[in-house]
Amino acid sequence: MxxxxxxxxxxxxxxxxxxxxxxxxxxxxxxxxxxxxxxxxxxxxxxxxxxxxxxxxxxxxxxxxxxxxxxxxxxxxxxxxxxxxxxxxxxxxxxxxxxxxxxxxxxxxxxxxxxxxxxxxxxxxxxxxxxxxxxxxxxxxxxxxxxxxxxxxxxxxxxxxxxxxxxxxxCSTRVADDDRRKLTPAQLKRALELIDARLADKLALDELAELLDLSVATFCRRFKHSVGLPPYQYVLRTRIERAKAQLARHERSLSEIAQALGFYDQSQFSNAFRRIVGISPREYRRRLQS
Missing domain, CATH: 2.60.120.280 (Regulatory protein AraC)
Known part of the structure; x- marks a missing residue:
């Protein structure tokens, strides 16, 4: 059959x-x-x-x-x-x-x-x-x-x-790898403002692309040429920078910071933080205190 x-x-x-x-x-x-x-x-x-x-x-x-x-x-x-x-x-x-x-x-x-x-x-x-x-x-x-x-x-x-x-x-084709253009300053500002406002949420690529009236592929290329990072890496690093500021204020626990910044749990937050910063968020906070 x-x-x-x-x-x-x-x-x-x-x-x-x-x-x-x-x-x-x-x-x-x-x-x-x-x-x-x-x-x-x-x-x-x-x-x-x-x-x-x-x-x-x-x-x-x-x-x-x-x-x-x-x-x-x-x-x-x-x-x-x-x-x-x-x-x-x-x-x-x-x-x-x-x-x-x-x-x-x-x-x-x-x-x-x-x-x-x-x-x-x-x-x-x-x-x-x-x-x-x-x-x-x-x-x-x-x-x-x-x-x-x-x-x-x-x-x-x-x-x-x-x-x-x-x-x-x-494959046999002409790959469009010659587009080195960046987002305009106005486009980049709008994209970064949306990312900042939705930092703890699931933000799909098509939402960012539609905001600027671009295809997803074009947006990804131009965003990377503009900031030096793909969108998802930029979002992750922005979350880590926001976490650094919250760790310095000592107002929230690690689990509260992880939840507020959209991480799945404290473990995922700690792993991402250590990968980017080089030390754990707990150690980062301890060094700030000393």
Missing amino acids: TMPAIPSSAVSPSFHTVATVVAAGDPRRCGARGSVIELRDSEVDYSTAPAHLCFWVPLSGGITVSPRKGQAYGVAGERLTISPPGSVWRGAWRGRMSTMMLEIHPAVLDELAPGRVVYPNRGELLIAEDATLRHSILALQHSLALSTPDDGLFAGHIARAVAWHYLRRY
């Missing part, structure tokens, strides 16, 4: 052999969706036609994939699977695997590479061992595990970095 084509996503949680464990992001808003997917032993053929560029990175276990045409192949460990938009795959798999899936909206590809993109492997599934793609996507998986409040910004940034690398390394 052949399952019906899946119109908007590479997998569906309604299928008994596929289950979505956790997911975040909206391809229409931030350009990407990250999901942890459990693939279970399949007794039926599947037919998929994903609308998005999709990457699967194995987390544990492994499967043997059997396409309708061609030889069977294994997916596990360092091997990741890539399917371009519009690719059609038919076949089945054996085994069980937990995998991180990243879906990238076609609009992101259009923004990064105007014009026709020629995908590798005749537009069919591609199996690759690529450390850059793997570690970038696993960073998003780590973010999902923490349920970070800025996952929309982070997912959008990761999606564009992954898409950029994929287009340059595997």
